[in-house]
Amino acid sequence: MTATLTAPAPVKNKGGKPKANREAILLFLPALLPVLILSVYPLIRGIALGFTDARAGLHVETNFVGFDNFGKLVQNHLFWDSFRIGVIWTLSVTILQFVAALGLALLLNANLRFRGVARTLALIPWAMPPVVVAIMWRLLLHPTNGPVNEVLQKLNLTDHPINFLGDFSTALPAVIVVGIWVGMPMTTITLLAGLQGIDRTLYEAAAVDGASTWSQFWNITLPQLRTVIVAITSLDMIWNFNSFGLVYVLTAGGPGGKTMLPMLFAYNEAFRYGNFGMAAAMGDVMVVIIIGFLFFYLRNRLRSEA
Amino acid sequence: MRTRSGVRALQYIAVICYLVFLGFPLLWLISSSLKSPQEFASITPSLLPKHFDLSNYTDALNEQGLVRGLSNSLQISIYSTILVLIVALPVSYALARFRSRLRPLTNGWILVSQVFPVILIVIPLFMILRPLHLTNTIPGVVIVYMVWSLPFALWMLQGYVAAVPRELEEAASVDGAGRIRTIVSIVMPLLRPGLIATAMFTFISAWNEFFFALVLLQDPQLKTLPLVLARFVGAEGQVQFGPLAAASVLATVPSLVFFAFLQRRLTSGLLSGAVKG
Amino acid sequence: MKKVLTALLAAGALVTLAACGGNSDDGGSGSSNEKVTLKFQSLAFQKTTVAATKKIVADWNAANPNIQVEYVQGSWDSVHDQLVTQFQGGTAPDIIHDESADITGFINQGYLADLSPYLSQETKDAVSQGVWDTVSKDGKVYAAPTLLQSYVVFANSAALKSAGITATGDSLSWDDLAADAKKLTAGGKYGLGWGLKSPTATMLNLGANFDAKFFDGSGKDAKATIGDAELEVPKRIHAMAYDDKSIDPTSLTLSGTDVLPGFYAGKYGMVVAGNYVAQQILQEAPKTFQWEVLPPLKGTSTKQAANPQTLSVPAEGKHIEQSAKFIDYYMKAENLAAVGQGDWLIPTTQAARDAVLKATGGKNGWQQILASGAELTKAPFQSVENYPQWKDQIATPAFQQYLANKTDAAALGKKLSDGWGQVNN
Incomplete structure (x- = not known):
């Protein structure tokens, strides 16, 4: 087996292409079957569902309806309202989270004492089950007996308790903060792993040349982290756009629809009203829009050059 | 020298601020889990419970299936983590290194699978697992978690693989090492931080996953921890917070131990050595 | 790796065995009764x-x-x-x-x-x-x-006493509720805390007090009928919050159980909530806290929608x-x-209610709670097919805006009825 796989020529050599393809397929093999059966097939079913009138119900016939669902969706301003909220939420959480996580990852990568402890503690939000996270934050932000309001009032930052999650002006910012908190560990640890992978000699050489910390960061760290940054921010973006469980428990989309994320909207459509076809159409629209958006972001990565 | 120690101090302060932001909720959770219901509902909250009350813990532990749930979750998370790493490493290597036609297809699949609402996938997925006798079994859940954590693992790992200098492998190829051996002996050690980050992600997403488990596992003996925790949440926002907090503290500890253990291995440092040597 | 595989295989085998074991039950082991x-x-x-x-x-x-x-x-x-x-x-x-x-x-x-x-x-x-x-x-x-739940008024007994309020009789009219709340409002304390984070269920269920229908017909053909009767409960709550200032407006954005700490601390003299909240009060209120359940709320009747x-x-x-x-x-x-x-x-069932009354001696508000259960009945909205969608997408945001004093009653009514046209097509 190993003998047949021996490839003396470097892979980027064009002459070796058929062989490279065969090798690639071999490497893919263990993943192929489970992915095709348990992911690709259900996904295709799910996407196709958007072109049908599938509804919940016993022995309900499902018919192909072409683009009917999409036609209706264009006029559904509630959906587009929630889409707008989704975009605000996604961009705010992703960007703020990235900036905060990069700062933390750099600190945790520095040669500080107790960094092992700090690294573990920084992962706390990750270790808490999502149900608990949401209930926990509801208590922290509680207007009558939550510590956040208590502290704000002690510091005289506010004269009356604020119901962050229930007030029209603070609800979206509040859930964004919780969103950042929840996703921080994930982003931090990925960036930290990326930082760990950077060749130390690059810094040593730069230090010899007398480069400042800032210019080292700008000229070595960021370029070296590029692939990891692109990978994690694009995933964060997708996940944030997709998340709804957290917000569902925090605000259930309220007050007055201010935190109604698109995925929550689609979820209700499928599971509460039983309109699977329409909900799948919403999913399709989101797939097209997000992938279109990401396409620009990921141009280089998606192009099939290694 | 002075400015350096000044910078150091600032760094420590910044770390502490981060940790307070990230860790305070856990502290509050622990403190709440030790409060009696009366103190918990008090309008003047305090970080330290006035009287330590362990009844929440006894309540939580008496709850049918909490210990069982912990062990089920642990098994499922560990198996799916190992499976994901085994499957993802060769694929991500191939994705990063070969210009194969599978590459755009796979990346397309990764993106679509992450974007399309998972809730709509559950029903077709369920229909496939049932004739295979994989519903209501731990292996079924493990495979589902493996497949659904895979996109993330591939997406991240190919980024990390791309960062591994190609010259190292080429040197190995010249030495006559086979592809698999190259991956195992050259690429894998250099990927260690990436593999660990991926392992942590897979573990935790399996540990916390709720919806698939809810739908796939019906036997009370097989329920995972998040399913057991959900039991403390009632209708119309009613929550038995004391036992929930206690059970969550118990649920959080294994993941933190796991993190503490793994993060120590996060440092690579091998890279510079390998290139130099 | 090997171990994992073996474990997986073993687990798989066990499950198959278990499944077979299950089947043999159905096959009948010779017994005549299935x-x-x-x-x-x-x-x-x-x-x-x-x-x-x-x-x-x-x-x-x-x-x-x-x-x-x-x-x-x-x-x-x-x-x-x-x-x-x-x-x-x-x-x-x-x-x-x-x-x-x-x-x-x-x-x-x-x-x-x-x-x-x-x-x-x-x-x-x-x-x-x-x-x-x-x-x-x-x-x-x-x-x-x-089992049924109803919305009842919980009151802080000490606060009632010092405000000179005695709640007796078979029912408590909405006017009395407003008057009592006013009396209890003083010195930074509010007469009433009302957790209306999810307002629709409360509005529609209590709306039956004033014979509010909200819908006419059933299934897909139902029409929304939003008139004075339907807006009566929202208007009264709004008036208490913003004219009388006897309801804490912050409480209107909380959930039913989230207002309880304020109730125990004396911040609210009364709270309106589902009767099941009594269990929580009993569990977590300070031992010295004295509370009671007031008689059922009455508009033109004491009817509430049964769920x-x-x-x-x-x-x-x-x-x-x-x-x-x-x-x-x-x-x-x-x-x-x-x-x-x-x-x-x-x-x-009446027999079970009698049994509860006997077992509890009617204490801790059980008497009033059981009394409120007799008047629970079906409301029109319960047979309207697209009600859940109207509730989430139209009614809940509309009520929340109204309760936050961002719109007036006329706009609320218009939203509720126009919204029905949007979701039910």
Whole structure:
């Protein structure tokens, strides 16, 4: 087996292409079957569902309806309202989270004492089950007996308790903060792993040349982290756009629809009203829009050059 | 020298601020889990419970299936983590290194699978697992978690693989090492931080996953921890917070131990050595 | 790796064995009576109720060796999603615990079995017609209603006393409620805290006090009718919050249970909430805190919409008859009384209510709570097919805006009726 796989020529050599393809397929093999059966097939079913009138119900016939669902969706301003909220939420959480996580990852990568402890503690939000996270934050932000309001009032930052999650002006910012908190560990640890992978000699050489910390960061760290940054921010973006469980428990989309994320909207459509076809159409629209958006972001990565 | 120690101090302060932001909720959770219901509902909250009350813990532990749930979750998370790493490493290597036609297809699949609402996938997925006798079994859940954590693992790992200098492998190829051996002996050690980050992600997403488990596992003996925790949440926002907090503290500890253990291995440092040597 | 694989294989083998073992039961081991095992997914929440429910199951199993019931713990939070998927996949439990508002959709979708041929006459007679109506459609009965909740007024006894309020009589009019709240409002304290984070259910259920219909007709043809009667409850709450300033406006954005700390601390003299909150008050209020339940709220009547908890059987269930027998047993007065007492909910049968009254001596507000249960009945919105969508997308945001004083009553009414046109097409 190993003998047949021996490839003396470097892979980027064009002459070796058929062989490279065969090798690639071999490497893919263990993943192929489970992915095709348990992911690709259900996904295709799910996407196709958007072109049908599938509804919940016993022995309900499902018919192909072409683009009917999409036609209706264009006029559904509630959906587009929630889409707008989704975009605000996604961009705010992703960007703020990235900036905060990069700062933390750099600190945790520095040669500080107790960094092992700090690294573990920084992962706390990750270790808490999502149900608990949401209930926990509801208590922290509680207007009558939550510590956040208590502290704000002690510091005289506010004269009356604020119901962050229930007030029209603070609800979206509040859930964004919780969103950042929840996703921080994930982003931090990925960036930290990326930082760990950077060749130390690059810094040593730069230090010899007398480069400042800032210019080292700008000229070595960021370029070296590029692939990891692109990978994690694009995933964060997708996940944030997709998340709804957290917000569902925090605000259930309220007050007055201010935190109604698109995925929550689609979820209700499928599971509460039983309109699977329409909900799948919403999913399709989101797939097209997000992938279109990401396409620009990921141009280089998606192009099939290694 | 002075400015350096000044910078150091600032760094420590910044770390502490981060940790307070990230860790305070856990502290509050622990403190709440030790409060009696009366103190918990008090309008003047305090970080330290006035009287330590362990009844929440006894309540939580008496709850049918909490210990069982912990062990089920642990098994499922560990198996799916190992499976994901085994499957993802060769694929991500191939994705990063070969210009194969599978590459755009796979990346397309990764993106679509992450974007399309998972809730709509559950029903077709369920229909496939049932004739295979994989519903209501731990292996079924493990495979589902493996497949659904895979996109993330591939997406991240190919980024990390791309960062591994190609010259190292080429040197190995010249030495006559086979592809698999190259991956195992050259690429894998250099990927260690990436593999660990991926392992942590897979573990935790399996540990916390709720919806698939809810739908796939019906036997009370097989329920995972998040399913057991959900039991403390009632209708119309009613929550038995004391036992929930206690059970969550118990649920959080294994993941933190796991993190503490793994993060120590996060440092690579091998890279510079390998290139130099 | 090897170990994992072996473990996986072993686990797989075990499961296959278990499955085979299960099958041999169905095949019949020579006994003449078919032995069945029914899965009963219960949503019992409080410890006491879980224990009471398990006892019912154990008693039943001891008496019925051929119809064994297996208790499976579910949770309110996730039951809907779980059932949707299980119905689609054909794996729903044999006996389903839920509530009438949630199963209306399932009834329309044909997932639930008609129980009317199976339930005993005794069970049928024990529950009032108004409550049966909430689980029936076209003369068929899709569930047995078990426990009810109503909205009641909890009051801080000491605060009432010092404000010189004595609440007696069979009912408390909305005018009296407003007057009492005003009296209790002083010195930074509010007369009333009202957790209306999810306002729609409260508005519609209590709306029945003023004969509010909200809908005319049923199914897909229903029309929204938003008039003075429908806006009466929202207007009164709004007036208390913003004219009298006797309701803390912040409390209107909290959930029903989130207002309780303020209630214990004396910040609110009274709170309006579902009666089940009594259990929580009993558990977590300071020992010195004295509280009581005021008589049922009355507009033109003390009627409220009934949304009972239910037990149903899936239409595709294999053992509908046996499941119905267990439901009959569950509906017996002593059983309903036991579960009702635990979750602090009102049993649907008079016999069980009497049993609870006897067991509790009417203390801790039980007398008033049980009294409020007699007037619960079906409201028109409960048979409107697209009600859930209207509730989430139209009514809840509209009520929230109105309660936050961002719109006026006329705009609220317009939104509620125009919104119906949007979602019901």
